[in-house]
Amino acid sequence: MSLSLLSNPEVLVDQVVNGLTIGGIYALIAMGYTLVYGILFMINFAHGEIFMFGSFTGFFVLSALVQSGFAERFVVLSILTALLGAMAVSSLLGVLLERVAYRPLRKAPRLAPLISAIGASIFLQNVMMLIVKARMQIYPDVFPEDFLELGRFSISYFQIFIILGSIVMMAGLVLFIRKTKTGKAMRAVAEDKDAAALMGVNVDRIIVVTFVVGSCLAAVAGVMVGMYYTQINHMMGFMPGIKAFTAAVLGGIGNVAGCMVGGYVLGISEAFSVFFLPAQYKDVIAFSLLVLILIFRPRGIFGEVVSERA
Amino acid sequence: MVSHRNPGSSALKHAFRTAPSWILPVGLVIGLCVLPPLVGNYWTHVLAYIGIYVMLGIGLNVVVGFAGLLDLGYVAFYAIGAYSYALLASPQFGIHIPFWAMIPVCVFLACLGGVLLGIPVLRMRGDYLAIVTLGFGEIIRIMLNNLDKVTNGPKGLLRIDPPSIGSFEFSTPTHYYYLILAGCLLSAFIADRLNNSRIGRAWIAMREDQDAAALMGIDVLKYKLLAFAIGASFAGAGGIIFAARQGSIFPDDFSLMVSINVLCLIIIGGMGSVTGVILGAVILIGVPEVLRAVALYRMLAFGALLVIMMVFRPTGFIVSSRRKLEFHKES
Numbered sequence: 012m013s014l015s016l017l018s019n020p021e022v023l024v025d026q027v028v029n030g031l032t033i034g035g036i037y038a039l040i041a042m043g044y045t046l047v048y049g050i051l052f053m054i055n056f057a058h059g060e061i062f063m064f065g066s067f068t069g070f071f072v073l074s075a076l077v078q079s080g081f082a083e084r085f086v087v088l089s090i091l092t093a094l095l096g097a098m099a100v101s102s103l104l105g106v107l108l109e110r111v112a113y114r115p116l117r118k119a120p121r122l123a124p125l126i127s128a129i130g131a132s133i134f135l136q137n138v139m140m141l142i143v144k145a146r147m148q149i150y151p152d153v154f155p156e157d158f159l160e161l162g163r164f165s166i167s168y169f170q171i172f173i174i175l176g177s178i179v180m181m182a183g184l185v186l187f188i189r190k191t192k193t194g195k196a197m198r199a200v201a202e203d204k205d206a207a208a209l210m211g212v213n214v215d216r217i218i219v220v221t222f223v224v225g226s227c228l229a230a231v232a233g234v235m236v237g238m239y240y241t242q243i244n245h246m247m248g249f250m251p252g253i254k255a256f257t258a259a260v261l262g263g264i265g266n267v268a269g270c271m272v273g274g275y276v277l278g279i280s281e282a283f284s285v286f287f288l289p290a291q292y293k294d295v296i297a298f299s300l301l302v303l304i305l306i307f308r309p310r311g312i313f314g315e316v317v318s319e320r321a
Numbered sequence: 322m323v324s325h326r327n328p329g330s331s332a333l334k335h336a337f338r339t340a341p342s343w344i345l346p347v348g349l350v351i352g353l354c355v356l357p358p359l360v361g362n363y364w365t366h367v368l369a370y371i372g373i374y375v376m377l378g379i380g381l382n383v384v385v386g387f388a389g390l391l392d393l394g395y396v397a398f399y400a401i402g403a404y405s406y407a408l409l410a411s412p413q414f415g416i417h418i419p420f421w422a423m424i425p426v427c428v429f430l431a432c433l434g435g436v437l438l439g440i441p442v443l444r445m446r447g448d449y450l451a452i453v454t455l456g457f458g459e460i461i462r463i464m465l466n467n468l469d470k471v472t473n474g475p476k477g478l479l480r481i482d483p484p485s486i487g488s489f490e491f492s493t494p495t496h497y498y499y500l501i502l503a504g505c506l507l508s509a510f511i512a513d514r515l516n517n518s519r520i521g522r523a524w525i526a527m528r529e530d531q532d533a534a535a536l537m538g539i540d541v542l543k544y545k546l547l548a549f550a551i552g553a554s555f556a557g558a559g560g561i562i563f564a565a566r567q568g569s570i571f572p573d574d575f576s577l578m579v580s581i582n583v584l585c586l587i588i589i590g591g592m593g594s595v596t597g598v599i600l601g602a603v604i605l606i607g608v609p610e611v612l613r614a615v616a617l618y619r620m621l622a623f624g625a626l627l628v629i630m631m632v633f634r635p636t637g638f639i640v641s642s643r644r645k646l647e648f649h650k651e652s
Contacts, residue, residue, distance in 0.1 A: 301456055
């Protein structure tokens with residue numbers, strides 16, 4: 012790869028589209044981190060595993076539908092079923108996780124929930140490993156592989172589906188938080204749990220809702236990643252988890268709009284890194300970006316100062 | 322003194338209580354020295370493996386237990402120690418520097434790595450520090466994996482020279498057992514001296530309340546860097562012994578799981594105490610080694626154990642005597 016490629020408009024547009032696709036996925040996962048951080052001030056280290064479970068649920072559902080021949084006739088309906096199944100399993104997992112591993116530790120010293128989350132993450136990885144036997148799984152191919160031709164440029168319909176899908180999900184979340192009563196309660200709890208409780212907000216219930224919403228978004232991202240990269244395994248939660256966290260910090264953790272921007276910035280940086288760095292170093296981008304942003308702008312692009320508070 | 326609460330306590334218990342404080346450690350060391358011929362090669366091997374983790378645990382305990390800095394990239398310094406020895410004492414570049422001369426070099430390089438990581442992250446606390454250090458560990462691993470010309474990539478470095486004294490060459494598990502035991506004892510001694518020194522007290526003050534410590538005139542940044550540097554040095558020493566013992570090393574030996582294991586063993590054993598580190602290493606490293614038969618469920622149990630431990634006993638099995646006396650506000 013060389014810099015001269017940068018002057019080639021087709022390649023440039025391709026990389027922007029790739030960046031937006033993967034950035035949207037990062038942003039979806041990052042929402043889960045941001046929501047939980049905003050309310051509990053803890054990093055849900057097991058969020059990557061919720062994403063992984065979502066991806067596998069989608070895989071099981073789609074595989075079954077492909078085998079029964081249903082997926083051939085009703086593509087959209089199959090994908091919707093897979094998404095809904097993944098959301099159901101992931102949110103159940105999120106609720107369980109909160110209940111078993113985090114709620115008892117809400118008043119414990121800061122280190123305890125972090126270790127508990129790492130433990131939960133290792134546990135979930137191994138549960139999935141026992142189910143699928145540590146093999147790469149090939150995601151069923153249901154989406155038609157067509158391209159949208161725009162003069163000299165072409166975008167696959169699948170990328171359009173991911174980009175639009177992630178935008179719709181994010182817009183839905185913003186509306187949910189801004190407009191609904193539950194969203195208002197979430198903001199109140201994030202501001203001050205005790206005061207919110209005094210105003211009649213059921214804090215425990217709001218925290219559960221937060222986990223459900225975050226897990227649903229991660230599940231959708233999981234299905235999208237499965238269909239996009241076509242290979243999944245039980246370890247797949249780790250890297251996207253870290254990257255999504257980076258996206259959340261980039262945008263200012265706790266800030267939902269910042270999350271999206273952070274996701275896209277990270278996705279596009281990664282897509283463009285292939286011009287400057289060998290592909291194996293792609294994963295280093297997120298970590299370097301994370302260190303740099305925490306050093307020079309610890310509040311992220313939009314957020315408040317948090318790196319000192321933690 | 323006979324306990325007033327329990328007047329019936331036996332003479333044995335009384336003798337135990339009045340025994341000089343050095344009896345137990347000295348007894349333990351003598352016991353460990355005569356162990357290898359009694360337990361055979363396999364167990365000596367397992368014990369040596371546990372020993373390396375004890376060294377790592379003692380080092381990370383300086384960073385997390387004493388200074389309160391949560392470091393999830395600890396494996397990076399272990400890797401620096403191991404790879405510096407492997408590169409300079411193997412056919413890779415045809416350089417063969419003796420093991421003993423490389424010890425200070427490896428420790429110094431790891432220490433330097435600690436400072437280099439420490440400087441940019443000095444301002445961070447808690448979860449943020451954890452995730453940035455985690456990133457540092459991963460960057461080092463990805464580099465080891467991809468700098469093919471230097472580190473030989475995933476194929477690893479092979480035929481690393483064993484340590485030797487004169488014409489005597491370290492070869493059996495027992496030889497390495499004693500080397501590692503010596504390393505553990507030295508580490509434990511240094512950590513104990515540090516804990517009871519001015520530096521150790523500064524770390525504890527800083528861990529309890531950084532702002533108050535700064536107000537009392539403690540140079541917080543200096544002591545944080547010192548904690549990173551000293552902790553990393555222990556890992557560097559562990560790394561060189563590991564490389565020498567294995568004879569070959571691969572990037573996969575230095576995955577995030579090593580950092581997590583070390584962190585967990587000091588938390589399960591009880592933070593801030595050397596006895597706790599030993600107990601934690603025996604539980605987390607030794608028991609799974611014995612449970613090879615159920616290897617499939619090993620990590621599953623490990624994860625569950627961490628959660629259960631945090632929920633029911635977040636302070637670990639053995640709480641350091643000083644920690645017990647500390648005032649801890651539930652925040």
